[in-house]
Amino acid sequence: MNLEDTHLDVLIKAQKAQGITDRDLIKMAGITVPDLNNLRAGRREPTALERVARTLGLRSESVIALANSNWSAPAVALPATVLKFTTPFADMTVNHYLVWDPKSLKAVAFDAGTDADPFFAALDRHKLTLEKILLTHSHGDHVLELDRIREKTKAEAFAPEAEPVEGCQPVPNAKRFKVGALTITAHTVPGHSVGGTVYEVKGLEAPLAVVGDVLFAGSVGGIRSRYRSALEAIRAGVFSLPPETILLPGHGPVTTVSHELAHNPFFP
Numbered sequence: 001m002n003l004e005d006t007h008l009d010v011l012i013k014a015q016k017a018q019g020i021t022d023r024d025l026i027k028m029a030g031i032t033v034p035d036l037n038n039l040r041a042g043r044r045e046p047t048a049l050e051r052v053a054r055t056l057g058l059r060s061e062s063v064i065a066l067a068n069s070n071w072s073a074p075a076v077a078l079p080a081t082v083l084k085f086t087t088p089f090a091d092m093t094v095n096h097y098l099v100w101d102p103k104s105l106k107a108v109a110f111d112a113g114t115d116a117d118p119f120f121a122a123l124d125r126h127k128l129t130l131e132k133i134l135l136t137h138s139h140g141d142h143v144l145e146l147d148r149i150r151e152k153t154k155a156e157a158f159a160p161e162a163e164p165v166e167g168c169q170p171v172p173n174a175k176r177f178k179v180g181a182l183t184i185t186a187h188t189v190p191g192h193s194v195g196g197t198v199y200e201v202k203g204l205e206a207p208l209a210v211v212g213d214v215l216f217a218g219s220v221g222g223i224r225s226r227y228r229s230a231l232e233a234i235r236a237g238v239f240s241l242p243p244e245t246i247l248l249p250g251h252g253p254v255t256t257v258s259h260e261l262a263h264n265p266f267f268p
């Protein structure tokens with residue numbers, strides 16, 4: 001699966017989130033208007049790229065690696081009781097997940113995606129009982145199929161406390177859930193959205209965390225609040241998890257804490 005963001009997406013996200021104008025960026029980076037225009041047109045001139053990346057506080061070697069397609073998500077084997085569904089949304093796709101306890105066959109859904117038919121088929125195929133639906137945030141692409149999943153499964157639904165969703169119970173920071181032998185802990189990580197929630201799952205053969213749009217392999221979901229504190233929240237809420245933790249993002253491929261710590265351009 002391709003990474004969610006190109007190097008240009010990363011540069012634009014970092015610039016926009018810090019409120020830096022193009023004129024200021026040119027001055028701060030010591031480049032010319034043609035340099036910037038060439039970068040935006042996709043030319044990968046390493047000096048200008050490095051200067052812009054550094055000016056934006058990004059890890060320049062990662063931005064250059066992304067530009068040269070020398071970076072990819074790690075090969076991660078998901079535990080056998082974790083399924084990823086990638087559903088279409090306009091010109092992009094969105095991920096949602098199904099995780100279950102292999103003994104009790106009790107299951108939990110993370111987000112709802114835009115087409116739940118493959119999800120319903122998996123519930124049937126594995127003879128699962130869906131107990132809970134946990135939303136990472138309330139953006140439309142993540143909740144489109146919520147009502148249909150709730151109606152069909154009668155599972156309890158939960159949404160971040162700061163992002164109320166009709167029919168969902170609130171999830172404050174540090175709330176814990178039990179689903180069979182699985183323990184799930186919510187970590188509120190505001191930035192992309194006010195209540196963005198990471199769900200840490202323990203009890204599977206490998207630790208994992210569903211991160212929604214808080215973090216992508218090689219990028220972050222667009223940050224809409226104070227930039228520095230949003231990055232700090234990601235460090236506290238995601239990078240403090242054990243390095244082998246598998247990260248399940250709302251868009252793009254699966255990754256790990258250690259891989260993002262070593263490569264993510266937003267965390268030099």
Ligand SMILES: [Fe+2]
Pocket residue numbers: 137139192193213221
């Ligand atoms: Fe989002």
